[in-house]
Amino acid sequence: MKTLKILLTIFGAVAMLSCNSNGNKSSKGGGGLASNAAERVYVKPGDHDEFYAFMSGGFAGNLDVYGLPSGRIFRHIPVFSQDPEKGWGYTEETKPMLMTSYGFVPWDDSHHPDISQTNGELDGRWIFINGNNTPRIARIDLTTFTTAEIIEIPNSAGNHSSSFITENTEYVVAGTRFSVPVPQRDMPISDYKSNFKGTLSFISVDPDTGRMDLKFQIMMPGFDYDLSHPGRDKSHGWFFFTTYNTEEAHTLLEVNASQNDKDFIAAINWKKIEEYVNNGGGTKMSTRYAHNIYDEHSHTGTSTMKDEVLMVDPLEVPGAIYFLPTPKSPHGCDVDPTGEYIVGNGKLSADLTVHSFTKMLDAIENEKFDGEAYGIPILNFEDVLAGIVKQPGLGPLHTEFDDKGYAYTSFFISSEIVKWKVGTWEVIDRQPTFYSTGHGMIPGGNSRKPFGKYYVAMNKITKDRYIPTGPELPQSGQLLDISGDKMELLLDFPLLGEPHYAAGIPASILAPKSLQIFKLTDNKHEYATLSEADSKVVRNGDEVHIYMSMIRSHFAPDNIEGIKVGDKVYFHITNLEQDFDTPHGFAIIGANNSEMLIMPGQTQTLYWEPKQVGVWPFYCTDFCSALHQEMQGYVRVSPAGSDVPLKWGTDKKD
């Protein structure tokens, strides 16, 4: 703590000096602030960032896109939370995306994004992220940067050890943090022990379409499954989950779940279980969960309720699951790029524990067991241990890896990043964070091929780092250059929501795939207006469907009459633009939902209930041209039961 204070003081002093030593990358104290930091994060106007960083929004329920090294924010991708800016979760097309077995759930707590891979390397097709509270996994299409699919995870609660993918994106994996009765039932909480269960879910991903399917769940003992990572390369086929609360406490976990000297890392041979399942293994269990798919041609989401899941009892697949004893309430569960080392970041431990995959296989083969838990063999700690990073800091949470054989562990309590060497376990360097760092991210960090140029620390507390904004302050990202021996602090920048984890990828992989427009010729929306000549208003009882088109800078129709109080009005609006960066927006007075943005070539629908007689305006909300202010129209609303005929048009002379 004292060291930290001194470092802070030095940092403060140095930060006031302006330096400009070109190319000199050695730092001289100052909390490791690089002397030419400004130059190294400056992306000059018109130039592009080198990396995309996808930061989870945490309690904001979404995913935000930043650029590195600039720290600029580019995009806010709504996932589990409604977003009135775009109309996500408000338009008729996107409402089904937020359906669950609990009904419409317009919010979640999004945590751990992971980018799709081929052969253990980032391929940039999709990014997955978990919803923690109402367990869900989303797939975001990285050509459109929009949410394409959301699948609910049944028999789970606190979907936290999620969503991590295997190295050919065979599976996206989700684990429950809170164990619960499975199936859910009315029972005393105090009967938790041995009655509550934790499920681990393997969701297959179609290699062509990305379509997810909940292939099987594993019914594990009632521990808390905290985080997970896939094996890779030599350990491909295995998945590793940290656990805490192996005490199976159900109250005051702060104390009662911190009793055991060691909890476990659960090692799951998913290939073995997959084979078992493919040969007819597992038990079909009735349940309920929603599967929501957004079709980019019909521009429409659909929600399907599923009623069955395939449940696997670990005892039925001997040799598929083992426990690796790991001190002490391990949080992060991180696998190095070679797939040999599995790091358990014991939150309450003074040391970092590293297991060896090779030794694990040997211990399994030679049955070096140290008892069992609910029939699952516990491997002998000494026989799987690769090494210990001794006393690196306080409160280790997560470890990331570069491409040069180094690991970077975040320490929450001592607010620092510690760089250590994989294999020798020696501490190489340390860097203070401001403050209380949680996750860290190196682009490609969860793959065989990390891009070890930058490390982004995600800090929970910012206190005095920015101009204050009342009691609520932003969390922050802190960019470190890790290309040299010493880590150098380049930048800290505010982040929205609470970024629990992030995934980064070189812009050179992703940028060329980015879609510019939706082709009108591919638009298969049921209510599309593909030519202005087809715009019309159709009444069906008290339902009114307005087939509207928009282009710079008018709506067709823009004058509508014959609407009555009590009608259910659907504005189906097609943007006829076919040029890059030409969205239009739509809003109408008194709408009880939101506006909506419509991308070029897209159709979206806003529902409106006229409640008052009058003539009510609507307008384009997204500044589109010099005549944007003229992009407006009127709806005449007559009393219920009146006989004003339906009439519509734009520039009609009658």
Add this chain to the structure above:
Amino acid sequence: MKKLLMISALFTFSTLISCGNSGGGIDAEDASETSTEAVDAVEITQASTHVDLQNKGIGPIKNLELSSSIDQAMADAGKAIYDRNCLACHKPTERFIGPPPQGILERRSPEWVMNMILNPEGMVKEDPLARALLIEFNGSPMANQNLTEEEARQVLEYFRTL
């Protein structure tokens, strides 16, 4: 007809002039108008009725010979594209957001029409007639609907039937 178009493109005499790098994103490959009929020398009172059959405009189409007969299949394809991409602003026979295409080839060269469709941003920046049209039509910009050259040619064929 398509062949003719391609051959014509090969016999382009326009010199390539690299524009000053203003950073504004103008494609440096666009050929500048080198015709002796300097359009900006002509007084344009009303751009929409102004006749200039020499000006080929700025853009990818350098030379285009139209055959004497109309290719009806091509015109039909052009109408479908026009209804989807253009009709929202251009009514075939009357002024709307922009001018009507009826009779356009009596006022403009086929190359100019194609370039206006394919390169509206460049045209408004560099072609005095296109700029005058923008002003005449209340500053409403001609949208780039990202048609291919083949599609624009089909639309042009449709214009000949109006």
